[in-house]
Amino acid sequence: MNSIPSTHITLALDAGQTGVRTLLIDGDIRSLKQFPGVKTDRALFPQLAEYITTAVEGVNKPVSLSIGMTGLTAAQSKPADLLNLLPAIVRNVSLAHDSITGYLGALGTQNGVVTAVGTGVVTLGVGDTEMVRIDGWGNLIGDAGSAYWIGRAGLEAGMRVYDGRIASSSLLSLLTENFSHPEEAYIELQTSNDRVAWIASFAQRVIELAEADDEARRIVNGAGQELALSAVTAAERVGLLDSDSPRFSWVGNVMKAEMLKDAFVSAVVKAIPHAQFVTALAEPIDGVALLSALPETSPLRASIHSASRH
Structure with a gap:
């Protein structure tokens, strides 16, 4: 990645439900900060404005702001509205869905497919x-293979064990170790303002248990297959199957789990034997x-929304 000229400061903000990170780049100097995740039941831009204002405190040069965020809707794709909430030192803003920024981080301007796995999941071809x-x-009608998907499946399996609907599984521990009354777990989850992130947080434990638990392994392997289905579909739809070695990559801490990554890779290779993993x-x-800095000829350019101060 090229450094940003010192006459110009870039603030990059990566916004998700689990956490928000800002990266202030001034030449070769990089300053990273961490903030709580965005709340989907509250107005988005005021939350981002608070984090951005904190991140640029003490800065005395013009700032170019770039944002990648989860759950970006057409109604939120109005960077001028956000710019009006920010300090005057922020001169312009570029706004995109985190699938775009995750892709750029993984493959830059190369063609390929990137699967971004976090609390939710999105694949870009x-x-x-x-x-x-x-x-x-989203967690209600999508995000197949995400941390939320894995965590929810693990909790559901735990309740099945509790009821006696399936054979004994260590997934019962997700309930007994985290809820004083397992029969009331669903009430606690439904009434929590952070229920999506909370449920997603169980994914790591499900993955750990999968080393020795058949039911947990079935869930993790199923997640890998779901992620692969999305990746293969993306490659097909943008015409990558005709290339010699279509590129596939991934981002997100969830994919650091070897079992999940192996399940994903195996399923992709089964469908596309000449796939290249980067x-x-x-x-x-x-x-x-x-x-x-994205080239105007890039197919991604149409998905970036920008605004500048007059």
């Missing part, structure tokens, strides 16, 4: 002339910093 987004439709070039937040 980019070909010579077009791009496609697969899934990322280690991400950088972190998603580095992809956020590239938004404003």
Whole structure:
């Protein structure tokens, strides 16, 4: 990744439900900060404005702001509205869905498919002339294979064990170790303001238990297959199957789990034997910093929303 000229400061913000990170880049100097995740039941831009204002405290040069965020809707794709809430030192803003910035962090401007797995999941495929987004439709009707998907499946299996509907499984421990009354777990979850992130947090434990538990292993392998289905579909839709070795990559801490990654890779290879798997070039937040420098010819350009002060 090229450094930003010192006459110009870039602030990159990567916003998700679990956490928000900001990266302030001034030449070769990089300053990273961590904030709580965005609340989907509250107005988005005031939350982001608070984090951005904190991140630029003490800065005395003009700032170019780039944002990658989860759950970006058409109604929220109005960067001028956000710019009006920010300190005057922020001169312009580029706003994109985190599937775009995750892709840029992983593959830069190369064609390929990137699967971004966190609390939710979204897959982006980019070909010579077009791009496609697969899934990322939220925990109620999508996000197959995500941390939420894995955590919820683990909790559901735990309740099945508790009821005696399936054979004994260590997944029961998700309930007994985290809820004083397992029969009331669903009430606690439903009434929690952070229920999506809370449920997603159980994914790591499900993955750990999968080393010795058949039911947990079935869930993790199922997640890998779901992620692969989205990736293969993306490659097909943007015409990558005709290339010699279509690139596939991934971002997100969930994919650091070897069992999940192996299940994903195996399922992709089964469908596309000539697939090439590429280690991400950088972190998603580095992809956020590239938004404003994306070539005009890129199929991703149409999905970036920008505004500047007059």
